[in-house]
Amino acid sequence: MSGPAAAQIIQDRQIELISNALTEKGYVLLTDFLPLALAQSLLIEIHSLSDHAFKPAAIGRDNLQQLNENIRSNTLHWLTGNTLVQQQYLAVKEQLRIGINRALFMGLFDFECHYSHYAPGDFYKRHVDAFKGESNRVLSTVLYLNPDWQSKDAGELVMYDPISSASILTVQPLFNSCLLFLSDKFPHEVLVTQADRYSIAGWFRVNGTLFGNLDPPR
Ligand code: OGA
Numbered sequence: 001m002s003g004p005a006a007a008q009i010i011q012d013r014q015i016e017l018i019s020n021a022l023t024e025k026g027y028v029l030l031t032d033f034l035p036l037a038l039a040q041s042l043l044i045e046i047h048s049l050s051d052h053a054f055k056p057a058a059i060g061r062d063n064l065q066q067l068n069e070n071i072r073s074n075t076l077h078w079l080t081g082n083t084l085v086q087q088q089y090l091a092v093k094e095q096l097r098i099g100i101n102r103a104l105f106m107g108l109f110d111f112e113c114h115y116s117h118y119a120p121g122d123f124y125k126r127h128v129d130a131f132k133g134e135s136n137r138v139l140s141t142v143l144y145l146n147p148d149w150q151s152k153d154a155g156e157l158v159m160y161d162p163i164s165s166a167s168i169l170t171v172q173p174l175f176n177s178c179l180l181f182l183s184d185k186f187p188h189e190v191l192v193t194q195a196d197r198y199s200i201a202g203w204f205r206v207n208g209t210l211f212g213n214l215d216p217p218r
């Protein structure tokens with residue numbers, strides 16, 4: 001794309017903080033992640049999408065679909081970059097990708113993400129976003145877009161220690177907070193929500209051909 005260069009949103013000190021946390025713990029929770037105006041624009045876009053723009057997570061044979069619904073009941077809408085606000089969000093993630101690669105040599109190659117909607121009663125049971133050697137997703141990110149979230153709304157993300165299975169982090173989906181974690185390391189779940197819950201789940205990936213197999217089609 002041509003035009004003026006995008007402003008640098010992700011500052012060096014933030015890259016340093018993120019890189020240190022990923023090295024030491026494998027995850028980091030950032031508050032006030034995006035410039036407020038951008039977070040608000042994303043919120044407006046997500047609310048403007050009609051219910052049928054959000055799809056179940058996978059389309060497959062009936063029994064597979066069924067299985068899937070037992071694990072997760074949220075719906076999603078992939079970002080394509082076809083609106084200005086999506087382009088701005090993807091530009092921030094691109095800055096993050098470049099910064100993290102520079103600091104940690106992770107070889108992050110691209111980024112994919114979708115809006116998630118959890119209606120009251122929805123959940124996503126304990127899972128890992130990537131299994132070692134089987135996926136090219138290496139770094140997971142979740143941005144939360146719920147301005148009036150209250151404790152009684154539940155819907156927390158709970159992250160577990162990969163070895164002891166003890167819970168190590170409970171995250172309320174508070175507006176403009178962003179969780180980053182290593183995709184193949186941490187089992188996590190979304191507890192049943194009592195209120196409409198919006199987020200953008202995304203994954204930085206390494207080049208799939210490195211592993212000699214191609215990505216499954218979406
Ligand atoms: C996911 C996921 C967590 C959340 O989409 O894989 O774990 O808090 N989402 O929305």
Ligand code: MN
Nearest residue numbers: 127128129188
């Ligand atoms: Mn997940």
